Amino acid sequence: MIENVYLLGIGGIGMSALARYYKHAGASVQGYDLTPSALTSSLQEEGIQIHYQDDPLLIPPAVVQNRENTLVIYTPALPPGHRELQWFRDNEYRVIKRSVALGHLSKNHTTLAVAGTHGKTTTSTCWLISCTIRGPVVPLSWGASPKITAPTCFWATVLFLWPRPMNTTVLSFSCIPGQP
Numbered sequence: 001m002i003e004n005v006y007l008l009g010i011g012g013i014g015m016s017a018l019a020r021y022y023k024h025a026g027a028s029v030q031g032y033d034l035t036p037s038a039l040t041s042s043l044q045e046e047g048i049q050i051h052y053q054d055d056p057l058l059i060p061p062a063v064v065q066n067r068e069n070t071l072v073i074y075t076p077a078l079p080p081g082h083r084e085l086q087w088f089r090d091n092e093y094r095v096i097k098r099s100v101a102l103g104h105l106s107k108n109h110t111t112l113a114v115a116g117t118h119g120k121t122t123t124s125t126c127w128l129i130s131c132t133i134r135g136p137v138v139p140l141s142w143g144a145s146p147k148i149t150a151p152t153c154f155w156a157t158v159l160f161l162w163p164r165p166m167n168t169t170v171l172s173f174s175c176i177p178g179q180p
Contacts, residue, residue: 002071004063007031008085009075010050011040014098018073019048021105027071030060032084056087067093073101 005022007015010031016039023029023046030049033040040050051058063070072088072095088095096104 001069002027003069004028004030004066004071006059006063006070006072006088007074008072008082009033009077009098010043010048011035011037012075012077013039014102015073015075016040016043018098018101019043020046023048028062030063032058054083056084059084059087067091070094071096071101073098 002022005019005027007019007029008031009015010019011033015031019029019031020043031043032051032054034052034054036052044050049060070093072085072093074082074085074095075098078085085095
């Protein structure tokens, strides 16, 4: 059973949504981000502990002392050599990417995935409003909603089908230099 969720890069829009999801589900949620923002302030006001230095000594004791029941989720935006991420890996915590966490959540929900270079959040919001008219839909499904809508990475969604969407919309995409 997951008691603690620790998010590395908690201040991003997708990671903050996961933080709120797990907090609503009853987990103790903590995290790290590079800089304070209005979003991290909002999370802190909701009772989520956040620090802003990449220092394993700042990881809360509840996380350090409970490896077996702690899930660590990180954003791929973290720089190589991130000390906290390395500490979690060295100490054999369960460490997963944000896209994998979304995939786990989508297993038990109807998922509508939106991918593309531009317009994911706008399209997801429009889908959300449209679907809400027909039934309850909540971003990342905090609450009793059986549906998830999430803007997601083109590569993770379309090429790897992760998360496992019921519907996928590809808006547009640009080639990334050095990638097929």
